[in-house]
Amino acid sequence: MEYETYQPDLELSDFVKCFWTLRVPAGPDPQKQRIVPDGCVEMIFTLGDDVRRYINETDHIIQPRGMILGQLTEPLCIEPTGAVDTFAVRFFPGGFIPFTTLSMPDLENTETDMSAVFGEEDAANLKKLVVNAANTEERIQIVQAFLAQKLRDAKHIDRILRSTVDLILASKGRVPVGGILQENILKRRQLERRFSKLVGLSPKQLARIVRLQSTLQMLLNNDDSSLTSLAIENEYYDQAHFIKDFREFTGTNPNKFLKDNALVLSTAFYQKE
Incomplete structure (x- = not known):
């Protein structure tokens, strides 16, 4: 390949x-x-x-x-x-x-x-x-x-959208959405709807996916990491939350990821990031 x-x-x-x-x-x-x-x-x-x-x-x-x-x-x-x-x-x-x-x-x-x-x-x-x-x-x-x-x-991408995406990427998805959109609840919901319409994901969904990317890269580059240390370093609430997110987005659990032949292509993508 x-x-x-x-x-x-x-x-x-x-x-x-x-x-x-x-x-x-x-x-x-x-x-x-x-x-x-x-x-x-x-x-x-x-x-x-x-x-x-x-x-x-x-x-x-x-x-x-x-x-x-x-x-x-x-x-x-x-x-x-x-x-x-x-x-x-x-x-x-x-x-x-x-x-x-x-x-x-x-x-x-x-x-x-x-x-x-x-x-x-x-x-x-x-x-x-x-x-x-x-x-x-x-x-x-x-x-x-x-x-x-x-x-x-390029102004079609407004300042708030660009800054929100940049912050999610820079923080590797670890910044709580409430901390990103520091607005009153009504305005925050309006911003979230606009974000979802333009990006295709809500800020929370994008943050979860970006955080998983960071986790996968750590797993691929250091397979000696324990699940607990991966969860802590990527600021998951707990190990159960980490495994739930991992399974939802990859279709398997962290222990089986590196041995799953159906994920060879995804592994290659992440190793090149």
Whole structure:
């Protein structure tokens, strides 16, 4: 498996977290993978064989070959049908707002064909250019030019939204939401509704997911850490609360995470963060 990340140009650096590629040769026994929520919207181009996404244990759909993957609040189960060759854009939380008029909650936990986001003609032209590009560097240039052209007034992302996202990311999700939105209860609820509409997650949901990211990175980089120390360092209320969050977002418990073959892909993503 080859997973690589690339940084965007300065013009898009407030919106795009990274570009990434994934290549996995076809194997005799394709294996399901669970993708863990990370608080980001993804723009994904399938260059290799099709990918299945499981709706339940047995039923699946074929993912669009050019799609926007919305915010995840639960693990997403996918399975390649052959060789994997993927090129994608990962947006910061809230970073996809200037590029669409669609509501972020409408994209939650699902893949949306790019034609529904950018229009039939623009989406078709973009997919054609990306597929026919000679290499990753050329694909990055193509998509950066496309996004720069689509970029609406950056003021569309208001000051409160940007500062709230930045604080959640900087604190690794450990700052209580009440401490972030220090407003009267009515105004706080208004801000939370606006945040959810623009980001696709509530401030509390994003904070939980970002805190889990920090926990996963610690677990991957130091597997000698006890569950108690992981819970304490990431400021969970107690170990039971930590395990509950962990299971909700990964589909397994911390002791089994490193040995779960269905999480190999998610592990690779987090090791590159």
